[in-house]
Amino acid sequence: MLPVLAEHWGSASSVHAMGAQARAWLERAREQVAGMAGCEPDEVYFTSGATEALNWAVKVAGLGDAHVPRGIVASPIEHEATLAACRWVAGKGAPLQWMQVGADGRARPDEVDRRCLAGVGLVVLMAANNETGCVQPLDQAVRLARDAGALLLVDAVQSAPWGLAPFRGSGADLLALSAHKFNGPQGVGALLIRRGTEFTSLLHGGGQEQGLRAGTPNTASAVGMGAAAAQVEARRRSAGAVAALRDGLQALLSASIEGVTLTAPGSPRLPGHLHISVRGVQGEAVVVGLSQMGVCASSGAACSSGAVEVSHVLKVMGVSEEQGRGAVRFTLGPETTADDVDRTVRAMAEVVAELRSLGGRGTG
């Protein structure tokens, strides 16, 4: 990225030599992303991230060419970018149906009533959930989309870094990626559009990205995404080792802290995800305490104006209010070490003990 930013900053849309150089880099990056995602380079459309890719896919497929609202069937555990875009399209008159979700953290596309599919233009299911890490039944979503005669949109933001749900062979027509989930830069992603799929632009202007996504391409970021994509194979090879470290973390946390519950035990999950709930404490408070000890984690709960809301994902799974409030998520990657795991367990034990000693004050 640095040479592109510092020296070779021509616009990939220009015909002059600097433009041609930028274009060559952009196209190389497209090939690298295609190689990682298992598709053809001309199926890769760079965007500003997965939020844009998901909005593009949902709004165009949901509204249709003539802006005659079509129906959408989506899982309610999608990322907020998808959920908000679906609600927006529904506000324009498109019927919106939600899939059921089990306590196992997995959506149930097979249980959608086939008699209610008339006019449905889009089925949406993520390949793996970003909070729980639960891998979703994409084969069922493919069947549902086929039965409905609809396009299938897959959010592969979390799964692609681990090699799950490659585009080719997955049955998806549209697939969203985000570079920063596999060590690329933030603010760049892609929508993959299966060849032959009728699709239109969300952003209108110049004819960039095969006429489907207007605007001077962010060549440096695309180059960064391409470089990260080219290295993703090594990350994927580390999946077994990462899962073993994650399992070790889970076992140590359970052994050293009372009242630790694993979310959706037994469900297939991403190698680096560990989602737990700690009895009697608030996830947000745990995350703040951990951060002070140099450990970065997440809570499933979003805190706004002092009120802690249990995440929409845990709610539809039927997780109790108390368990939802105590949610903490750890994500491990190829760079995580056994020492990191030990440090995290020690920090967790200390933070939880302190919060419990505060009684009601730390438990929200």
Ligand code: PLP
């Ligand atoms: N989808 C999932 C599953 C995610 O985890 C994220 C980001 O965390 C997004 C979409 C949004 O991606 P971006 O930050 O690139 O807009």
